[in-house]
Amino acid sequence: MLFSTKAEYGVRLMVELGRQPGSAPVSLGAVASAENLPLSYLEHLVAMLRNAKLVDSTRGAHGGYRLARDAADITMQEVVEALEGQIAPMECFHETPEGRVLCSHESDDGACATKLLWTRVQGGVTRALAGTTLQELVEFGGAGDPSSPTALESLA
């Protein structure tokens, strides 16, 4: 499995937030029951998303969460990386701030034999994640679960 359910749940959470029409915050409980996910677990995930500044929270009664930015402006790479940590195909791969990929096995001039492969893999994943916006998923997606007719209106 490439990703754990952290990414799955977290993305679902983001989609649910992105689907909300108004600017009123949505409680996690609402998201949890809409997507049929354990609330206490979602709390952990949403905390990561908040740290990554992808969602804003308002505390207290009638509080909740909403997207920190426009859905069209949030790439899935940001979301997944907030949840799963930096995306790298392999332990020995680090990405420098400038985007260069380094393999800790390679000597100064001799390339690691596997680098070609992992670089291609990472490229494929990164392109897929960075090339998909939350907006797309919101538009694409149904309710995720047929049991909740809620929030289906924005599709029409």
Add this chain to the structure above:
Amino acid sequence: MLFSTKAEYGVRLMVELGRQPGSAPVSLGAVASAENLPLSYLEHLVAMLRNAKLVDSTRGAHGGYRLARDAADITMQEVVEALEGQIAPMECFHETPEGRVLCSHESDDGACATKLLWTRVQGGVTRALAGTTLQELVEFGGAGDPSSPTALESLA
């Protein structure tokens, strides 16, 4: 981390085998010391590769392993799948024998909101893996230690 060291070590093993000129089998010990990997662990990995019919083994003194097919005819998808199991971005993703991708969350007509994303990711990974042959890695790669000057461009 997308993949574990099982894939890393296994690919290195395959590259090492692919680099051998003659048809004489290479002992695991030789591979282990060449790549500086634990022999006893490699035994498990090579067993998977043997089950997947990617390597042949000959027992007894002066035995060892060699590629079951030509390096140009082995895709990295086969290798990685033999080691890591079926490649899927997410638990809920299964691939039918016909290659169709199914998400266990989607109802009959309502699509899972995350399916678009994971499908793209899987596509990216699969293209990278299936589009890379062992031969390419053999040609690309130095030994990891003895450095052969290689062209680092044309990675993507």
Add this chain to the structure above:
DNA sequence: GCAAAACCGACCCGATCGCTAGGATTTGTG
């Protein structure tokens, strides 16, 4: 017969995953 190798299975330790529990704080509402 001996040594080199492939084979096989059991075990071990630490990390992570998925999740729960129990609280504390903040804040709108009656």
Add this chain to the structure above:
DNA sequence: CACAAATCCTAGCGATCGGGTCGGTTTTGC
């Protein structure tokens, strides 16, 4: 003010897996 609804925080727990070791058994060439 009291209360309830919500976010927030920390700790823990069972299970699985990853990475690796160990000890042994076969098979085979010399």
